[in-house]
Amino acid sequence: DAMVIQNPRYQVTQFGKPVTLSCSQTLNHNVMYWYQQKSSQAPKLLFHYYDKDFNNEADTPDNFQSRRPNTSFCFLDIRSPGLGDAAMYLCATSRDQVSNEQFFGPGTRLTVL
Amino acid sequence: AQSVSQHNHHVILSEAASLELGCNYSYGGTVNLFWYVQYPGQHLQLLLKYFSGDPLVKGIKGFEAEFIKSKFSFNLRKPSVQWSDTAEYFCAAPGKLIFGQGTTLQVKP
Structure with a gap:
């Protein structure tokens, strides 16, 4: 089945220790998104790629970076995680930005010690 | 700027009760709206969507939503x-x- 896969499902890191979260998709969608979702809150968009074009949200901290080496993969890098970065990180894809129906992965729950 | 607001933050119902969850939007132009659901421990999935046409939209698992333009609601x-x-x-x-x-x-239950 075509799907959005996130690895790992659970990630524990130490305060200030860089961490990378991974997302892959078999849908061949042009757009890939990263969201941060904290407990009992709605997902918050961090950034998205339309093909190779990177689009950062204005209020996304510089601590968060992303890479998309090819259509299938997208990475979220947190350079120096703080306690406030503990959250669920969701990856999503859509065929294009017009239809914008998004398909979500299961998420990676990040714990910062 | 586009915004969407939901009135009910926590709803408790007994089985067989009827459900209505409110959603209001505040933007003009072409209006497209979605309802997503997140079951415990699972990923977000699309319940239904409105793009145009029939304002009464049917989704999965018996859910439906009505787009009412005059009330800015879905x-x-x-x-x-x-x-x-x-x-x-x-x-x-x-x-x-x-x-x-x-x-x-x-x-x-």
């Missing part, structure tokens, strides 16, 4: 809920998938 409904409907429900607007605050639905 409320989610289900005539008879089940325990398995316990989940978080999000109304969302496209563009950058702007989510409402979410509604936690708890259905008591």
Whole structure:
């Protein structure tokens, strides 16, 4: 089945220790998104790629970076995680930005010690 | 700027009760709206969507929503809920998938 896969499902890191979260998709969608979702809150968009074009949200901290080496993969890098970065990180894809129906992965729950 | 708001943050119902969750949008132009559901421990999935045409939209698992332009609303409904409907429900607007605050639905068996 075509799907959005996130690895790992659970990630524990130490305060200030860089961490990378991974997302892959078999849908061949042009757009890939990263969201941060904290407990009992709605997902918050961090950034998205339309093909190779990177689009950062204005209020996304510089601590968060992303890479998309090819259509299938997208990475979220947190350079120096703080306690406030503990959250669920969701990856999503859509065929294009017009239809914008998004398909979500299961998420990676990040714990910062 | 686009915005979406949900009125009910936490709803508790008994099985077989009817459900209506409110969603209001505040933007003009072409209006497209979604309802997503997040079951406990699972990923977000699309319940239904409105792009144009019939304002009464039917989705998966017996859910439906009605787009009422005059009220800027897109409320989610289900005539008879089940325990398995316990989940978080999000109304969302496209563009950058702007989510409402979410509604936690708890259905008591």
